[in-house]
Amino acid sequence: MSLTDSNAVDVARSASLASRQLATLSNEARNEALTLLHSALDKNRATILAANKKDVELATQAAEDGTLNHSVLKRLDLSRPGKYDDMLEGILSVRDLEDPVSCPIGVLLIIFEARPEVIANIAALAIKSGNAAILKGGKESTGSFAAIATVVSDAIADSQVPVSSIQLVKTRDAVSSLLAQDSFIDLVIPRGSNELVRHVKENTKIPVLGHADGLCSAYIHSDAKVQTAVKVIVDSKTDYPAACNALETLLVHESVLESILPEVASALLAKGVSLRCDQQSLEVLKKVVPADKASQISSATDTDYETEFLDLVLAIKTVSSAETAITHINTFHSGHTDIIITESSQEANRFMNSIDSAGVFWNASSRFADGMRYGFGTEVGISTNKIHSRGPVGLEGLTIYKYLIRGDGHGAADYHDGVGGDGNRCNSTLPHMCLRHHLHEV
Amino acid sequence: MSLTDSNAVDVARSASLASRQLATLSNEARNEALTLLHSALDKNRATILAANKKDVELATQAAEDGTLNHSVLKRLDLSRPGKYDDMLEGILSVRDLEDPVSCPIGVLLIIFEARPEVIANIAALAIKSGNAAILKGGKESTGSFAAIATVVSDAIADSQVPVSSIQLVKTRDAVSSLLAQDSFIDLVIPRGSNELVRHVKENTKIPVLGHADGLCSAYIHSDAKVQTAVKVIVDSKTDYPAACNALETLLVHESVLESILPEVASALLAKGVSLRCDQQSLEVLKKVVPADKASQISSATDTDYETEFLDLVLAIKTVSSAETAITHINTFHSGHTDIIITESSQEANRFMNSIDSAGVFWNASSRFADGMRYGFGTEVGISTNKIHSRGPVGLEGLTIYKYLIRGDGHGAADYHDGVGGDGNRCNSTLPHMCLRHHLHEV
Numbered sequence: 001m002s003l004t005d006s007n008a009v010d011v012a013r014s015a016s017l018a019s020r021q022l023a024t025l026s027n028e029a030r031n032e033a034l035t036l037l038h039s040a041l042d043k044n045r046a047t048i049l050a051a052n053k054k055d056v057e058l059a060t061q062a063a064e065d066g067t068l069n070h071s072v073l074k075r076l077d078l079s080r081p082g083k084y085d086d087m088l089e090g091i092l093s094v095r096d097l098e099d100p101v102s103c104p105i106g107v108l109l110i111i112f113e114a115r116p117e118v119i120a121n122i123a124a125l126a127i128k129s130g131n132a133a134i135l136k137g138g139k140e141s142t143g144s145f146a147a148i149a150t151v152v153s154d155a156i157a158d159s160q161v162p163v164s165s166i167q168l169v170k171t172r173d174a175v176s177s178l179l180a181q182d183s184f185i186d187l188v189i190p191r192g193s194n195e196l197v198r199h200v201k202e203n204t205k206i207p208v209l210g211h212a213d214g215l216c217s218a219y220i221h222s223d224a225k226v227q228t229a230v231k232v233i234v235d236s237k238t239d240y241p242a243a244c245n246a247l248e249t250l251l252v253h254e255s256v257l258e259s260i261l262p263e264v265a266s267a268l269l270a271k272g273v274s275l276r277c278d279q280q281s282l283e284v285l286k287k288v289v290p291a292d293k294a295s296q297i298s299s300a301t302d303t304d305y306e307t308e309f310l311d312l313v314l315a316i317k318t319v320s321s322a323e324t325a326i327t328h329i330n331t332f333h334s335g336h337t338d339i340i341i342t343e344s345s346q347e348a349n350r351f352m353n354s355i356d357s358a359g360v361f362w363n364a365s366s367r368f369a370d371g372m373r374y375g376f377g378t379e380v381g382i383s384t385n386k387i388h389s390r391g392p393v394g395l396e397g398l399t400i401y402k403y404l405i406r407g408d409g410h411g412a413a414d415y416h417d418g419v420g421g422d423g424n425r426c427n428s429t430l431p432h433m434c435l436r437h438h439l440h441e442v
Numbered sequence: 443m444s445l446t447d448s449n450a451v452d453v454a455r456s457a458s459l460a461s462r463q464l465a466t467l468s469n470e471a472r473n474e475a476l477t478l479l480h481s482a483l484d485k486n487r488a489t490i491l492a493a494n495k496k497d498v499e500l501a502t503q504a505a506e507d508g509t510l511n512h513s514v515l516k517r518l519d520l521s522r523p524g525k526y527d528d529m530l531e532g533i534l535s536v537r538d539l540e541d542p543v544s545c546p547i548g549v550l551l552i553i554f555e556a557r558p559e560v561i562a563n564i565a566a567l568a569i570k571s572g573n574a575a576i577l578k579g580g581k582e583s584t585g586s587f588a589a590i591a592t593v594v595s596d597a598i599a600d601s602q603v604p605v606s607s608i609q610l611v612k613t614r615d616a617v618s619s620l621l622a623q624d625s626f627i628d629l630v631i632p633r634g635s636n637e638l639v640r641h642v643k644e645n646t647k648i649p650v651l652g653h654a655d656g657l658c659s660a661y662i663h664s665d666a667k668v669q670t671a672v673k674v675i676v677d678s679k680t681d682y683p684a685a686c687n688a689l690e691t692l693l694v695h696e697s698v699l700e701s702i703l704p705e706v707a708s709a710l711l712a713k714g715v716s717l718r719c720d721q722q723s724l725e726v727l728k729k730v731v732p733a734d735k736a737s738q739i740s741s742a743t744d745t746d747y748e749t750e751f752l753d754l755v756l757a758i759k760t761v762s763s764a765e766t767a768i769t770h771i772n773t774f775h776s777g778h779t780d781i782i783i784t785e786s787s788q789e790a791n792r793f794m795n796s797i798d799s800a801g802v803f804w805n806a807s808s809r810f811a812d813g814m815r816y817g818f819g820t821e822v823g824i825s826t827n828k829i830h831s832r833g834p835v836g837l838e839g840l841t842i843y844k845y846l847i848r849g850d851g852h853g854a855a856d857y858h859d860g861v862g863g864d865g866n867r868c869n870s871t872l873p874h875m876c877l878r879h880h881l882h883e884v
Contacts, residue, residue, distance in 0.1 A: 364851075
């Protein structure tokens, strides 16, 4: 076992012990820790921002050298207007949520890349839900991470929350050792690039909550209103193209190719979006798009319909029916968020029942798929899993239940139905005096 | 790709397609399929029992040759009094449950060993919850499995439920190929030995729901009532020792070693239970146990406290406090079901909050940890997972939710709070006219 491995075992074991103590704390004690965390981060704003500034300077250099993506740089910067205040506000929003109604999962491992504010979001949600959390940040945010880690640890030390409840791992290359701690860690949440998420999913036995792709699609039905289509499609694609809830594929019913599509396309082109079109839609658009925008229109390849562009690019495909649209989406989407634009509630309900995604929206932008929008205070991430937690994950996704029975010397043999206890003959349900319920009803 | 692999892909893909159609069927249509399934299994009782009889004959031979465990033989036999009727009744119980309030997970893969009635239980729960299911049985039940498979397929063919919704895989050695179909299969449920469950967990990327061990423990606190302790411990250990919810470890507070333990031990010994004791409890029992029972008492080894005996054997350990008992249980248990015997609600609540198990019972037998006891009609298994579903898993554990938004051309940009949409500034929650809710509220 390498030094890193034994460190990982220590970190994971102490988190597991802390989680058991944390699980027995009152809501008041957990809230108090969040209040302390909030004021410590407020008080140490200058120190943290100074550390963050150094990270940003190094990253700017790397971006100029071409070794770092510019979007990472943008996500790294804590000094952007409102960002630090939002982070602080998030802690209080989570504190003021109702006490979650179930019991904590145990120990969470969160692996993230650039965004330093994730530390505060996750620490708040973990403490509020009674889970211990191990956080591992990316190399670009090393300085910010170290500064925040010190503040978080000091703040928690003044509360009843065990110090090992929130551990910030600074060691490089600790990820694979941590991913091996399946006897202590109950859930891994990777937050970052597709590559990070795929790497995590392929290298651990611990359940992983998150999403690799966010290939969101929209379908414009034959009866859609032009203005609704324009508004929703433009917002979904352009509000924040680099987000996982941005639109990537547009399916258009053939009967509205000449009526609705040109209006939608024109609004998208005006916002600088490039359109990759199938032959039918391309022919229509070529006729109506002005010459100065012609370069933004091109033929789609098959892979365009499987691509999360995360940029001002949209793949467009003509479909002959809602059925065809549903089949296309269920085949190529990533189960994140998909949209229908229609005036028919029957069509909308059919689409919403048939599409197998975390979010299915009717006449509303895919950009609403967000924990804060859903009223969760903040989120630990967005899940495209089919079990446990789906879509934006807040407190509820960090909890589970247990069954408690209160008896008075009850034995199961008394409740067999006369044939005798062989384990397959439990035809009576629990005696009434045995209350069965989840943790919160204690 | 071997023939088996391409078969597995076909089975999994067709199940996935069927699951999408199944997800859109009404509760009435799904209930009708269950009614048809029930009458078909009733009508073909003689054929199925004849096939089962042959399986039992072969298995009896194997058991006599020593190549098969006798408990497998017992579980295989569908002709035992009441067993077939229970299986039929289970289908109707599930049919008559309320329509589950969320949406189906998708495709389930159930791998089971001897018990042929599992087919009917799982088929009923899968259809009711709108999930497709692929069932793979063990070799001992080949004949019963084939007979039931034919009846199930024929019954479903007469309903609106797509035929591929319930597929019974008879090919030998198909398990590893099926476990590789993570793009089509959403959840694996292994039902059988520890070895089976471990093998499945280690050989698939698909989430696995179930339990390997059922190491249930009980703690007798210093204020316990003798008769409660005797009743609950004897029932937990002896009602059905081969079940996963049977008691395996007994912790006794040192202050009641001489008062309560002898009574509990005497009742257990009378039922033929062997006791493996730590030094303190052994000394006490040696003094009080009559000579003709002395051979049932022996010294415990360390591994006895980590062993699921599944037999009339119980490990006993003396503890100096409830705290010590909690630490012992959280260290050695399997997270299945644990018990406290106490008259103090404060001690009971502390224990119930601190023990990290699917079930924590106060003065009641561990044998109550069962889907039918909990009112689930039947169960697909008992889960010791920390996410999604814990304890006996019925309909609820086979469902997930999705978020549906109904808008009227809503764009997220209108709900930013003035700083401009950069994806981190979503401080407004969803507009009120956008209802957000789970599938059942459509």
